[in-house]
Amino acid sequence: MKISKEKFGQSVDALSSDYRLIAPVSEAGGVNYKAVKSFSDVKQDYLNSKLPPKSLFFPQHEKLISYVKNGKDVTVKNELKVEKTILFGVRPCDAKGLLLLDKVFKNDQYQDPYYYERRNNTVVIGMACKTIAPTCFCSSMGLSPASSEGADIFLIDLGDSYDLEIITEKGKALLGDLGLSELTAQEQALVDAVKSAQTTSQVDVSTITEKLDKMFDNPYWENLQEKCLGCNTCSFSCPTCHCFDISEEVCQNSGSRVRTWDACMAPLFTLHGSGHNPRSTQKARWRQRMMHKFNYFVHNNGDIACVGCGRCIRSCPVNMDMRQIIDGVNKAELVVE
Amino acid sequence: MEQNPYLPITMKLTKNLVETEDRNINTFTLEFLNKQDEENFKYMPGQFAELSAFGYGEAPFGIATSPTEPGILKFSVAKVGCVSNALHLMEEGTMVGVRGPMGNYYPVEEFKGKNLVIIGGGFAFTTLRALAVYMLDPAHRGDYGDITVIYGARNPGLLLYKEELAAWENNPNINLVTTIDRPAEGWTKHVGFIPSITEQVAPSSVNTYAVVCGPPAMIKFTLPVLEKLNFPPERIYTSLEMRMKCGLGICGRCNIGTEYVCKDGPVFSMAQLKDLPSEY
């Protein structure tokens, strides 16, 4: 079904007293998700954001609690603040990324309130990709440039209008009755073309989990990571990476406990107070990265923790290419004990 | 909204006791401020908690008390980093934060009707103490067979809980063996490393479980001894340490393979560990 961009914008803007609108905008570092005042400020033609929208639910730096000390006493305050939000223009890979993060922030025992309160108060409007970058490989990860998984409302850009699909109840509740019209034959053809598109770049992950089950001690890891600088670029730009650190920020008698993004690529990540480090080499850290995404996560959550957005490939300073590494795993010879 | 697992309860530090002669380990006694907090803090021996020194940070420590000791929690902490240093310097009466209890615990249900040998080295004795106290409690003692504790330290001054150890010496419900690495003046008990002492004094492995905690080197050399004594891996338990931040299985640093030590551990049987990558 179709809605004109103008009308859609009006509907979204009409909600501005209850919801803030987060959408892609152009800024110095590239396109990113930021709060915008009106729908007209939203950037419509973008490949994908430079950084994934995960920071909306899991900010790079956030206060968990704050406290004030008074002599030997202390008062502790919960710092959780939530605003109702419309997150507009999320690409299929990132929407799927959010579904994967949902599984991280809620496990068999705990639920992370900071993430979930924000998540529950946000409506995700997905947007199909009409252009596909050579480094995109979402089709290999069970997605496609037009997969609506993870979105509450899903749009396909038709120029002056959108093809609009309500995916969830939450999406339905947000916009109410929009007065959608039928697509013309020409538009239908365009929608069909977008829906049938696949990424040009593909890798095979069909057997990777089982393969990795047997690869912890494989020599494949030995030289894989030699050129890796150990920076956090790939993790920070990944829609599913979620490791974090908790630290203290203090000023005189008051302070707060904050969490900040951390990454398994950093040597300090696992360093014990005693000086012992269970993952003391970059080899162990890369193995952890691959194992976590393609094996441990699958065993624990039933899904591969990679969505094929290609950001890590685009931003790596030494051209560590996830597709090649996956390929390498597929080709690696198993060591028979 | 559900309870926020990042929000600590405040507890009062009622005692900051220097535990060892080298002044490297202190035992903190914390008091619950109200009944509600205590009721919410239901724990078992082997679990840990995240202790906050407000202004310095938060770190995970094993709970040294047993749930049979109401009203308080105790932690024995070595001075290694920023949080532990701050705790050591803390005046009695100061409020500290506690999040927990976290992780799993020693399988005291599975131990029922069995003999137990508890083997500890150095300051890893904290949750083992909790386990021993739990089982020695009159309400539970009848559930278990013989209890043997083998506890070693480098020298007599480094043994934790000296008064308690002295009391156990004379307690017919528990067989305590203490050892130090090298002979020392005034020391009349065992001298030697834990693996060799274990070989000498360990009870028969028949119907017996072993719980081993200590520095990696001690564990490494004690396991073969237990194997030699015919303890199967399913009946050897240990508690692991990892760098942890959230304690909730989310922050991503304490995993060994698919298992998060904070959430799925810290107590593992040797049989479980054999199936996991050797990354700890």
Place this chain on the structure above:
Amino acid sequence: MFMEERQVNVSDTDNKTYQPKIAAFLCNWCSYAGADLAGVSRFQYPATIRTIRVPCSGRINPLYLLKAMANGADGVLVSGCHPGDCHYISGNYVARRKFALIKSLLKHVGLEEDRVSFSWVSAAEGVRFSEVVKGVTERVAALGPNNGVFKVKDGGGTDE
């Protein structure tokens, strides 16, 4: 000694009459004694400095100055021995090169030049010490509270 993790907030803009707060890193062998002399000789100078004694101006790490600014100091004063008079022979000579570069870089990134001051004051120069503090205070006061490029607002959180 174990280093205190605690951060000290040296900024306090609530005062009605604005008095800048200046973190003063003073060499133990000269400027610190100079400040002492100014004190016992009752040479007046504004109570704007918070003295941090260092063993030598050569001990100054650029991060000290950045951290002071980040925590909200309105100004920073570094003072050491006159060239040639270093207790450790050459500490201040080595420091001098560093200081020139620090000053130049901070100006380059847009920090007001007068927020960071360097001087040589000997143990005998009590009067001069008070003059330096007066001068630095005047210039920093003229700039007003630190809202500069290094000042971290609200503990540093951007929370989004």
Place this chain on the structure above:
Amino acid sequence: MSSVTEEIRETARQLLADGKVDVVIGYEKGSLPLKATPCFVRTVQDVDKLIWDETCENNLAAFSYKISGKKAIITKGCDSRALVVLLQENQLVKDDLYIIGVSCQGVVDKRKIENELGEIIEATIADGKISVKGMSGSGEFTFAEVKDATCQTCRYPNPVIEDIHLGGTVEVPEQAVLFADVLEMEAKSDSEREAYFGEQMDKCIRCYSCRNACPLCYCQECFVDCNTPRWLTGGVNRAENLFFQAGRVLHLAGRCVDCGTCSRACPQGVDIRALNRKMSRDVLEMYQHESGISEDVKPALNVYSGDDPEAFLVKE
């Protein structure tokens, strides 16, 4: 294939076959167009992976102290300067090092191309022309148009230290004014500079790729990771990002060899180099020192002179 590539392969083959080195650190073709990637060749069979062209942008000196054993390193002018500093600072054992010098025309700045044509699908380099098929169109560039900013002001394209030199040398173009970019920045007002660097710092996500790519950032514990004392909070904002960058730049003052690898590594396109260049200019102007030119010249901040400039002192 360029003749230098041939020579590199031949030299590497000899070195490995003769057992003179355990590993040759060089470049191979990357997975993306116009991107070479560091590679570590340990066997004669792998030697043919090695390449040399305008896409070899990483500073391989950054790997020199991470890789153990005897190693040969393909070394550009800037890489060689970094090696000199590392040798001066005792981070390397000279006997373990075999420096294969190559003169460098400069490297391609992919971002310049991507800004015009979108993500690159295909590209070829031939006869000084770069033909590119991008997501939003095709185009052809001369090498000069897309040369990395660092390389445009490079004064040391030829290695300053080497065990063997391969290929020809590159003539150093005369620069009328050194550090023209820094002078231009200095000429701006304080608030203009503040605005410029502020915008740059806003982009920074503190991934530390600049630090990790830098051959001279080898501290065991970087000040940003230190927790006693904790210099920086985890906050990612203008002020703290500038604290990080300024702290890093000051630590590199008088050491930075202006290879520009920090700026190239940055995924966010932060102009980190502008800060380093400022320090390099100051060091040159005030102390007449350029780092990493000769092992015999002591680093600027390790020495002093009685009449070093003191213009920075208070007037009192």
